[in-house]
Amino acid sequence: MRPSGGGIDVSRQPASGRRYLTVAQVRAVYDRIGRIQDLQGLYERRATNELIAHADFESAQAVFELGYGTGAFARRLLERHLPPASRYVGVDVSPRMHELARRRLDRFADRAELRLGDGSLHFPFKDDAFDRVVANYVLDLLAPTDIGIFIEEARRLLAPGGLLCLASLTFGATRPARLVTRVWEWLWAYRPELVGGCRPLRLTDQLDRGAWSLRHHAVVTSFGVSSEIVVAAQHRHDANPTTTAVAESDPDGECFQLVRARSTSGCSCARRRSRRRRARAGGGQGAARASSGGKRSRIQSASSGRRR
Numbered sequence: 001m002r003p004s005g006g007g008i009d010v011s012r013q014p015a016s017g018r019r020y021l022t023v024a025q026v027r028a029v030y031d032r033i034g035r036i037q038d039l040q041g042l043y044e045r046r047a048t049n050e051l052i053a054h055a056d057f058e059s060a061q062a063v064f065e066l067g068y069g070t071g072a073f074a075r076r077l078l079e080r081h082l083p084p085a086s087r088y089v090g091v092d093v094s095p096r097m098h099e100l101a102r103r104r105l106d107r108f109a110d111r112a113e114l115r116l117g118d119g120s121l122h123f124p125f126k127d128d129a130f131d132r133v134v135a136n137y138v139l140d141l142l143a144p145t146d147i148g149i150f151i152e153e154a155r156r157l158l159a160p161g162g163l164l165c166l167a168s169l170t171f172g173a174t175r176p177a178r179l180v181t182r183v184w185e186w187l188w189a190y191r192p193e194l195v196g197g198c199r200p201l202r203l204t205d206q207l208d209r210g211a212w213s214l215r216h217h218a219v220v221t222s223f224g225v226s227s228e229i230v231v232a233a234q235h236r237h238d239a240n241p242t243t244t245a246v247a248e249s250d251p252d253g254e255c256f257q258l259v260r261a262r263s264t265s266g267c268s269c270a271r272r273r274s275r276r277r278r279a280r281a282g283g284g285q286g287a288a289r290a291s292s293g294g295k296r297s298r299i300q301s302a303s304s305g306r307r308r
């Protein structure tokens with residue numbers, strides 16, 4: 001892996017005075033955490049279930065994961081969701097995590113490749129090498145510029161039709177969760193290593209609206225901790241016929257969620273908006289669909305804060 005400006009910048013200190021962990025610190029923290037990391041499954045499970053339910057891993061051929069930790073998510077994918085001929089490649093900077101994941105994925109050794117990274121967020125794979133790029137609870141410990149670098153790299157790595165699959169800590173979506181967020185942010189600002197270097201983040205703010213369209217976006221809360229889930233496709237590749245599914249899981253009806261490839265048929269968001277306008281004016285089937293608000297869930301939109 002290229003030890004470049006793409007790695008976590010050791011010297012970067014944001015204006016706020018908050019500190020992002022350096023690669024060396026990440027290694028030290030996660031080497032120390034080791035298998036205790038699995039306890040975070042308590043609040044991560046619901047979010048990763050949500051990701052699995054909306055990222056169609058069943059049709060994936062090649063998955064790349066940043067920060068595989070103990071390999072728990074990779075094992076779930078390989079055991080239950082990925083087709084037998086698919087392959088999985090993961091990168092993590094912590095030797096302890098690498099060892100735990102290696103043991104956990106032992107029986108998938110012919111399909112799963114675990115790499116020990118140097119912190120660089122440029123990866124030695126060809127363009128379009130993967131059809132899923134995953135990062136669960138990793139972006140929330142990267143500095144903002146590094147998040148941007150990773151997302152750009154994901155764009156390069158994703159083949160046409162591929163999906164960026166993200167889960168992250170986010171801001172509290174319920175009253176108790178908002179209190180947890182406050183305490184969490186305080187700990188992070190005071191001693192980031194106490195919270196594994198992670199802080200609440202709004203994933204949708206990290207995506208370039210001109211480049212990505214959301215296939216699924218949700219916020220779930222477990223044990224007082226809110227997580228945001230994003231499944232996104234690139235506009236340039238996003239011309240396949242899943243528009244309806246996307247529209248129906250769109251949390252707040254913003255253009256960002258709905259814009260599709262403009263190559264042949266134009267932006268379906270605009271069409272949808274005009275359909276909604278017609279529906280509001282005239283009622284009928286369009287009105288029923290528009291007012292149904294799409295897929296029902298206990299999920300709350302991070303960006304709108306509206307309960308669905």
Ligand SMILES: C[S@@+](CC[C@H](N)C(=O)[O-])C[C@H]1O[C@@H](n2cnc3c(N)ncnc32)[C@H](O)[C@@H]1O
Pocket residue numbers: 008026027030037040044066067068069070072073091092093094097117119120121135136137138141196198
């Ligand atoms: C909070 S843990 C999440 C682990 C796992 N994805 C999960 O959800 O349980 C973050 C992981 O990302 C890894 N990590 C952090 N920065 C990284 C980087 N630049 N490259 C590769 N791995 C990184 C850490 O070593 C750690 O294992």
